[in-house]
Amino acid sequence: MIVKEKERVYIQSYKHDGSLHRTWAKGFVIEANAIRIVAVTNRALVSEADGRRWVTREPAICFFYPDHWYNVICMIRKSGIHYYCNMASPSIYDGEAIKNIDYDLDVKVTPSGKILILDEDEYAQHSIKMKYSEKLDFILRSEMEELIHKIECGVSPFNEEEIWELYDRYLSLL
Numbered sequence: 274m275i276v277k278e279k280e281r282v283y284i285q286s287y288k289h290d291g292s293l294h295r296t297w298a299k300g301f302v303i304e305a306n307a308i309r310i311v312a313v314t315n316r317a318l319v320s321e322a323d324g325r326r327w328v329t330r331e332p333a334i335c336f337f338y339p340d341h342w343y344n345v346i347c348m349i350r351k352s353g354i355h356y357y358c359n360m361a362s363p364s365i366y367d368g369e370a371i372k373n374i375d376y377d378l379d380v381k382v383t384p385s386g387k388i389l390i391l392d393e394d395e396y397a398q399h400s401i402k403m404k405y406s407e408k409l410d411f412i413l414r415s416e417m418e419e420l421i422h423k424i425e426c427g428v429s430p431f432n433e434e435e436i437w438e439l440y441d442r443y444l445s446l447l
Contacts, residue, residue: 276305276366279446282312283370284335286361288322289403294375296320300335303443310337310364310371313443314346334439336430337364337371342416343380344373345430353384354436358420360396360413376405376413382424382431390417 276282284297297319300312315332334347340363348355360378364371377396381389400410424431 285370356382
C-alpha cells in the first residue's frame with residue numbers, strides 16, 4: 274500500500290521488542306513512490322514511550338525508505354539544515370501509519386558537515402537486553418557505512434538544494 278501525496282499521516286516508531294518508542298501525530302506527504310516516502314513535520318505533536326509529549330519547533334523534511342535500514346530527518350533551522358539519521362528497520366506504510374523499528378544508533382550531521390555517531394552505549398545495552406542477532410548487527414553497521422558515505426558525498430537526502438526544493442514544494446502544496 275502506498276500513501277498518497279498531500280495525505281496527512283501518522284508516524285510510529287517501535288523498539289525491537291515490539292514496544293512503542295515514539296509517535297508523530299502528523300506528517301504531510303509531499304512524495305510517495307516505491308523508493309521513498311517524503312513527509313514534512315511542522316509543529317507536530319510527538320509522544321514518547323515514557324509519556325512525555327512535545328511539539329516540533331521547526332519544519333523537518335523526513336525520508337522513509339522501504340529498502341534501507343535508516344530514516345533521515347532534515348530539520349530546517351535558522352542556523353542551517355541539521356540532519357538526524359535514525360538507524361531503523363525499513364519503513365512501511367500499512368494504511369494506518371508509516372512504521373519502523375528504531376535501533377538506537379543515530380547519526381547527526383551539522384550544517385558545517387560534522388558527522389557525529391550517537392547512542393552507541395544505548396545500542397550496546399539494547400543489543401543484549403533485546404537479543405539483537407549478529408546478522409542484524411551486521412546489517413545495521415553496513416547500512417551505517419552506506420549512510421555515512423552518502424553524507425560525505427552529499428547525495429540525496431544530504432543535498433541542501435534538494436531539501437530546499439522539497440520545502441518549497443511543501444509550501445506550494447499547502
